[in-house]
Amino acid sequence: MFADSTTFMAYNANMRNLCMDKMVGAQMIVFNRLEKGQDIMPFHKIARAANRKVDILYDYTDGSTEFDEIEDPLPFDLEADVVNIEDRDYAVWYRDISEEEDKYAGKTLRFKGMAVKSQKLPPKTFLCGRYLMVCCEDDITFAGLACQWDKPMDFQSKDWVTITATISIKFSPVYEKRGPVLQVLSVEPCEAPEQEVATFY
Secondary structure, eight states, X not given: OEEEHHHHHHHHHHSHHHHHHHHHTOSEEEEEEEOTTOOOHHHHHXXXXXXXXXXXXXXXXXXXXXXXXXXXXXXXXXXXXXXXXXXXXXXXHHHHHHHSGGGGTTOEEEEEEEEEOOTTSOTTEEEEEEEEOSSSGGGOEEEEEEEEOOSOOOXXXXXXXXXXXXXXXXXXXXXXXXXXXXXXXEEEEOOOOSSOSBOOO
16 A cells, blocks of 8 residues: 555545555555655554554665565563553553463453443353444444453443453354453453543543
8 A cells, every 4th residue: 555645634534434444454554745844653553443454665766676674562461460551551552462372371350341231142242342443433333342250240231340261262152253251350340441432542
């Protein structure tokens, strides 16, 4: 995908769904017509939000090019005894655990989410997550994970809770495949986050 850097930000701000649609399926994004020394971080952040694995190339007006080598460290400490996922980091965390689930095996995490109960779920199972928006309101979806809880579920569906759980990577009927299953240690009622729909921005 080629993007004119002189107009890309305006298009992304006003027609984000059209921009995201192109970036999500790209193997490489080339931002051209950049001035040497121009701040490339805004382009990097938008491209990474759309497609974490895409190659990014910056094409400058002086004829030179540069591959994107900006590292994106995770905004939470995976080596902590209990990995605390802040409200603002939910989208980044959910994408990371969806793409690299095995590195979370055995980790204990704490995060805030919406608990969802349903008779269609297996016994002692509920979902916990947040609505997630990648580019625009049309693509908002519930991004939740399967939670196993041996104690009575004394909360209502769609209540906001803070859960602490240890992660196992195994087959779950919820996903109909192998995936992260949260072995819940505690469920605490809490207030909804200031921004209820999680985003990458």
